[in-house]
Amino acid sequence: MDRVTEQELSVxxxxxxxxxxxxxxxxxxxAEEKRVPLSTYDVLIELFEAPGRKLRLGDLTKKxxxxxxGLTRLVDRMEKEGLLKREKSEEDKRGAYAVLTEAGETELRRAWPVxxxxxxxxxxxxxxxxDLQALNKALxxxxxxxxx
Amino acid sequence: MDRVTEQELSVxxxxxxxxxxxxxxxxxxxAEEKRVPLSTYDVLIELFEAPGRKLRLGDLTKKxxxxxxGLTRLVDRMEKEGLLKREKSEEDKRGAYAVLTEAGETELRRAWPVxxxxxxxxxxxxxxxxDLQALNKALxxxxxxxxx
Incomplete structure (x- = not known):
């Protein structure tokens, strides 16, 4: 394996x-507009786009x-704030779902324009x-x- | 302000x-090689590169x-692990320094090759x-x- 060059490290x-x-x-x-932080937004949008607006915590972590x-702590905080609720899985025992609430959807929509x-x-x-094209290609x- | 386009959002x-x-x-x-995580590495390298191998916590947050x-929690954890120590500022009251320890430097050097x-x-x-050049330019x- 070649070593990382100065130029590569710099990029x-x-x-x-x-x-x-x-x-x-x-x-x-x-924060200035008093909207939810990005970490919260990130969870809300994944729940919003999931079928039934819910995801197992394990799947949420992947997405x-x-x-x-620290996702568990974040989900706890969001549950306290009413942005999602936890729901036990009925089909199996592999842990709970996080489900988007109406309040969560409202905050998602309020944050998006900002x-x-x-x-x-x-x-x-x-x-x-x-530049945008080149960035896209490299990514x-x-x-x-x-x-x- | 123009709206963000589909293509821009996708990039x-x-x-x-x-x-x-x-x-x-x-x-x-x-993790596999049992080296410090990147968040820890990030703190260690900033301390290592700072004059006297120490930084005020406020400056560390910026860097x-x-x-x-969650930086305060991370610094607490790193202090417990012996990777840094806190030192009171003698010149003024504007809070403590985080100082790199020998153990911290050792872990920094062990993590770098990985x-x-x-x-x-x-x-x-x-x-x-x-691609690397184009990425560099865009960034x-x-x-x-x-x-x-």
């Missing part, structure tokens, strides 16, 4: 730093993008069409590499 | 998903990339030179946008 650092900064900016906007560790504006402002708009290659 | 999703998957892969490798929220191999395998190697544009 990697830029990748994780830029990701972090954009997420931070969007989090700031959501969320921002908070893999989140969308952030994606536009900090990510899409600064990039020229060619597609990486996704194919890491997908099992 | 954004690819960006956060790919980031998440690569981080997950590297975390898996580190780390992976765990902004981390570096992950960067090579999941990020650098799959990309052709042109530079984004970094300039989000930096204050």
């Amino acid at each position: 990697w650092r830029l990748f994780i730093q830029t990701h972090s900064k954009i997420i931070e900016k969007i989090e700031g906007d959501l 969320v993008v921002l908070t893999k560790s 989140y969308a504006k952030g994606i536009k402002t900090y990510f899409a708009k600064p990039l020229e069409e060619a 597609e290659v990486l996704r194919q590499t890491v997908e099992d | 954004w999703r690819l960006f956060i998903q790919t980031h998440s998957k690569i981080i997950e892969k590297i975390e898996g490798d580190l 780390v990339v992976l765990t902004k929220s 981390y570096a191999k992950g960067i090579k395998t999941y990020f650098a190697k799959p990309l052709e030179e042109a 530079e544009v984004l970094r300039q946008t989000v930096e204050d």
